[in-house]
Amino acid sequence: MPPLSFRRLVLSCLTLLATSGCMTGPHNGTTTGDSVIGETFLFEGYYPEPSTPISLQVLRAPDLDPAVESHWQQFATAITTTTPTHVNRPEPLFHWSVTAAPVPNFLFAPRWPSGGLVKVRAIAMDPDGQTVLYTFDDITYPDCFAQNATQPWSTIGTECQGLGINRSALVSTRLNPVDRPVAERPQFLGRKSPGLGTAETEEYYDQIQAPETLDAFRATFGFASGDVTATYYNDGDLGLGREMHCKSFGVPPSMVGLACYVKNYGVLNGQPVFGGSSASALQDAVARTNSFATVAMTFTPPAGSPNSVKFMVYDAAGFLTPAAQLDNTGFNTFVPGNCLSCHGIKANYNAATNSVVGQAQFLPFDVFSFRYSTAAGFTHAAQADALRRLNHLVTLTGPTDGIREFIEGTYEPKPVWDVTAVANDTYVPPNWKNTKQKGLGLYRGVVKPYCRTCHMSSTDPNLDFLDQADFNSNSGAIKVDVCGVGHSMPNAEHVMKKFWNSGARAYLDMGLDMQSPCGP
Incomplete structure (x- = not known):
């Protein structure tokens, strides 16, 4: 039996249809603080056919339309092995991997502006037809597979596909706006x-x-x-x-x-x-x-x-x-x-x-x-009841729907005034849960850590981000406020610094299809 970490990696690909395949690394949202010129990553995944060429491709510039094939350029190749891997299904999978740099030298610098995003994908060059391999998000990958490990592969694949579906964005954390003069x-x-x-x-x-x-x-x-x-x-x-x-x-x-x-x-x-x-x-x-x-x-x-x-x-x-x-x-x-x-x-x-x-x-x-x-x-444990009581006091102040629902969700299934209520970190608004990974990746990777604290104070339902549809409807303003010259969101210094040091811009770009370099 393969080691657990290896089995999870294989399961992530077996969840997809037998005629498909996946890129298990690097995940969408992977970050690097090193120079993007010559920066290498281990690109790997699985495909259900042996000895199949895999083409690693990069978007020529991160603001180009990924639906246009001419906008993609090959930067490396791999080939699937001839050794089959069997995990919980009779159909075999074949591993592929290569260490490569999306930007091998300065001549290809437009692919990845320092401090911004680069967009990559993998294509199986199968004689029966080219297949763009599925990708996964760094923010949701571990929990999704753990929660669905006993489900049929098709169910897990549906639940756990990433925001980009078949492409990933890698994030340069250099040139954080907070570190400017x-x-x-x-x-x-x-x-x-x-x-x-x-x-x-x-x-x-x-x-x-x-x-x-x-x-x-x-x-x-x-x-x-x-x-x-x-x-x-x-x-x-x-x-x-x-x-x-x-x-x-x-x-x-x-x-x-x-x-x-x-x-x-x-x-x-x-x-x-x-x-x-x-x-x-x-x-x-x-x-x-x-x-x-x-x-x-x-x-x-x-x-x-x-x-x-x-x-x-x-x-x-x-x-x-x-x-x-x-x-x-x-x-x-x-x-x-x-x-x-x-x-x-x-x-x-x-x-x-x-x-x-x-x-x-x-x-x-x-x-x-x-x-x-x-x-x-x-400690948290020593103060848990005091924090519960503080949240109960907040409910007495005429809170917005966002604040009320957050408190209720944090202490469910019991009401916050119940002395036996215990906080949980699993709260996601129902109108995000219902959209599977397309919602969870955005919510957990962007809204929860960098937007929720302030936006739940909104009396305008279009801005409280309780519903993914409202978040999506603000995509134009979000692109300007986050990725534009002024970088006005997140609006607090400490939160902005953490945001730019994380993979959040990849989730935002893929989840809202922003087609942006989202750099400094």
């Missing part, structure tokens, strides 16, 4: 009221009657006791150590409000660092030392009324401050504008009334996107 970086958190400054923030604070100090805020909302607290590193958005405190409060007649404040940690040489060492930030957060700022929020019903959600920022000494730096550039420090970039993507600041209009949101706690300390009392 500060003046050339994208305008992070700049979609809400850019250009407004401290004077406007002070008028906003006057309008919402913000307490002048953190101590006064805590006293106003009764934080002396009874609050729910958790400590973590928010790797899914700003990249900071966080000490979160939330507490409900009564609002006559018979309504409930919510107040939260979060102390932020992550200092290097006396300066805040976003996306820095999670271990160092967590160590400070656990020790309750070196906090550099505190963000406070309140919700007062009814939801959606002007300033029903209020934002305040306090400095390291606990005094109200009119500027909040939420990334390493500090381009947009206006409060509440930079907060609304994620806490209400359909909400806006009205300078005429010094009010947040639309519907700002308390975001849910995406517990599996956090990192946790190993110190006693601060």
Whole structure:
């Protein structure tokens, strides 16, 4: 019996029809941080005929139409072996492999711009007819085969084909936009009221009657006791150590409000660092030392009324401050504008009334996107119930459909208010699940890690990304915002850096058929 890893590789190809074949490597979404010129990969797969030539081809430029045959160019060849492989079916498969470079030298540089994508495919040159081999996605490959290992091969093949179906994109992670000189970086958190400054923030604070100090805020909302607290590193958005405190409060007649404040940690040489060492930030957060700022929020019903959600920022000494730096550039420090970039993507600041209009949101706690300390009392397991209670409090703030469904899905089959409810990391909106891998690859590889946190705050169903059809309908804007010159999405610095260091652009390009180099 072959080793398990080998058997999975073979099974991935046996799942397809006997007259077809597959390329099992490299997967769609494979990344490299090396120079693309001369970069080699192991191309391999299976085909149901022996001694069959395999043509490895590359798109001459990543923005060309892959449906046009003349746009493809051969860069390497292989041949299937004469040794059959049998796994759970009588029909044999024959392995092929070759180590090759899609861009062997600088003369072929247009195939793969540094920092962008290259598109490749494999064709079996069978005398009975050429066959373009199927491909698989790096993000879904392991789980899909594990979940469907006992299913018929045809079922597994249907479930596990990749976003590109029969082509793959490889990703160069060089030239990340976040690593540019500060003046050339994208305008992070700049979609809400850019250009407004401290004077406007002070008028906003006057309008919402913000307490002048953190101590006064805590006293106003009764934080002396009874609050729910958790400590973590928010790797899914700003990249900071966080000490979160939330507490409900009564609002006559018979309504409930919510107040939260979060102390932020992550200092290097006396300066805040976003996306820095999670271990160092967590160590400070656990020790309750070196906090550099505190963000406070309140919700007062009814939801959606002007300033029903209020934002305040306090400095390291606990005094109200009119500027909040939420990334390493500090381009947009206006409060509440930079907060609304994620806490209400359909909400806006009205300078005429010094009010947040639309519907700002308390975001849910995406517990599996956090990192946790190993110190006693601060592990994920030790704080799981506190995080559940925090998510329950969010449900009291008039959440959007995206937020409500996320919380429900995270704790299903039990309601979040049930003390025995346990979080799971398997939530996918039903209208993505129903589209099999074409949906799961996009959702798990793009939406979940890089879009969901903010887009679930949308009151516009076209932008909450609960339905793949809505995501697809925004493909034009996504191509511009992600791959265009401005690189405005993802909108937070830490998330953008992670996005560009991942295979996400390959899933996005293949899933939306963007025909883009998606480079810097």
